Amino acid sequence: MKIKKYIAASMPDAMKQVRAELGNNAVILQSKIIYTGGFLGMFKKRNIEVLAAIDPDLNTSRPPQEKPMPAPIPAPKLLPKVERNLDLEVMKELQKSPVPASEEIMKQLARMNQHIQKMSESGKLQMELPIQLQTVIDSLVHQDLDVDIQSRLTAKLLERWYLAGANSPVEEVYVWAEDFLYEEMKQYNFGELPLKKKFINVIGPTGVGKTTTLAKMAAEFMMKHKKKIGFITTDTYRIAAIDQLKTYATILNVPIEVCYNLEDFDKATKSLADCDIILVDTAGRNFRNQQYVQDLKEVVDYNSDMETLLVLSLTAKQTDMEEIYQQFSSIHIDQFIFTKLDETSTYGAMVNLVVKYQKGVAYVTTGQNVPDDIMPADPRKIAKRMIEVD
Template identity: 55%
Template sequence: MKIQKYIARDMPEAMKRIRAELGNDAVILHSKVIYTGGFLGLFKKRNIEVLAAIDPSVSDVPVPQYKQMKKNEVRHPILIKEQPPNTKSFDQPSIDQSVNGKGSADYPDIVKQLDEINQHVQAFGDLSSNVSFSIPTPIKKVVHQLAKHEIEKSIKDRLVKELVAKWYAAGENVQEPDVFKWAQQLLLTEISSYSFGEISLSKKYINVIGPTGVGKTTTLAKIAANIILKQQKTVGFITTDTYRIGAIEQLKTYATILDVPLEVCYSMEDFENATRKLENCDIILIDTAGRNFRNKKYVEDLMQVVDYKREMETLLVLSLTAKQKDLEEIYQQFSAIEIDSFIFTKLDETSSYGAMINLIVSCKKGVAYITTGQNVPDDIIQATPIELVNKIIEVD
């Protein structure tokens, strides 16, 4: 049995070619809609692919329009042979288009091979190029959503490329909610490999660091309340924030409300004494001073007061109201200290949440908590990848 593949604009054209080449006794084995051509994987033309077969033993196969084929000569179907030399397309396989076999048992393997080849879709080029692309409307809406939340260009480009590839691979009948779900899953893939959620309490010392005004002390009180109420652990406070007026009094107020001990440290010696006094506590939470993050000496001062050689988990507290560039600079300044994860504060004071995704991807760090207000202990939630992504891609 000879099996031949044809690619044509529509079924009538395919049938005309099949009859002309294989004769009226040819049978259709398989047909499907495919997309070919285009530019960088876009703007492909809708065609139909047909597999037809003929038994060579049939005596009345008319071949008047074609010269007799030589032995082992491969006949290429129309459209395929019009492809420019030395070019390859995922939609146009390089396998022989005429297959001579003993029977139709060869057909399933051929169909499987063709289907696998046609599943590849080429993504289009860099969005920053000068080429004007006609992006499908649902994907444009996703792009608008990403831009609204100030998602970094490199992340946005990757997502849109993947979305366009999926769009053309899926073919017809793709709905807007499907595209948004694809975007949601792609963003989840970007961040899910990092650590998320509440601190494990596997380490005795929990240290929060960050610039001034991000809400470190209030956040520390929220974490302490959750540990006491949910985990039934005993907690102690250490503060090294001796610079800010009223900082010690603020933490003393929280310590009184939560009924936990508090130690104030001005030096490494004070820190060592404080840890001895609080050694019976299950968890010791350390509040550090918030100062100008642009001053490297601040980070050096921190390392002169807090013993980071201890078994310690360090959380960098960042405000979502800050500029992306400032957040990146803050991370760079504090990266002299080993940072385990982020805490993002002031979610309720902004409508743009892309900075969370941007920092996770660029810094390769996860998120422990997100705070949503000033109330202690209520306005804090443990971070999860889906929680963050849903702030960006709103899927019903």
């Protein structure tokens, strides 16, 4: 195997050098940014250093008239391991080894696969990537994308990078990343509720905007779907909360019932029997207190005719969101609602929680205005927002 180092001003220039000398069968083993020249430590020039390799047998065994095949690419799941880990020491071993190069590379890749798995499990992904890929990964790291999702994304980007000829512009790599994030989420239930169940219950900690979100949903169901709506509130811990929902009920001209226990809930259900949809508002209290969740079960009848939505604020830390989910997990959660989208520029938690808990998102909210500032969640739009935030 012939291995050579190239230095150029850009990746496309480096690829031209590689193809001119080694041909289209060359494989890129490593690329990184280096700085050369300068005066007294200043005015250094930024360049790309590329390590490429070619098996001479590939150039001599092909008939002259045959069109050159694209650069040989390892199995897709192994591609990232070449980019991440084939360093100079590995390449020296390849040159000295009596085993045919392709077999030796596969052995190296197998070992590297184990190494990358350990890197992912440790939560630290340290590797050298083409500058276009590194730019995209860095932007998603800034978005607090979980490290395991980063690992899968990096593997997928590297696969597409080589399949596309290893010289794609960063704009195209962003599109690949958006596609990946969409694929991660699309299998779960997103968007408007089907309104097939009579009860829609919102749960969550204090301060996330449950009551306002409930009013927005009620207005949408009434105006868009022509449904007759009723309210039930179990938030008897705060007088202001009852007054807030009563105000919305008055504005929307819908009936409201206040419940203190399961008996009240049963009476409220009968009182609102002629409503198409009954929206249930629950108390927001300290989510770290498991007793709070037990109290909910003593007031709300969680039956099969109820859709339950966990409301989370995007201004909260992801660790808190996960703790909230765990506390409420004894109640069946159908989907998330994410609020305060307008108050943050970091959206990774949406993707992370969807993938981790395999739950879709019904709505996202973007302000306090009722009935505005709410929209059905869409996995493509969330992926696009993650990419376009910078």
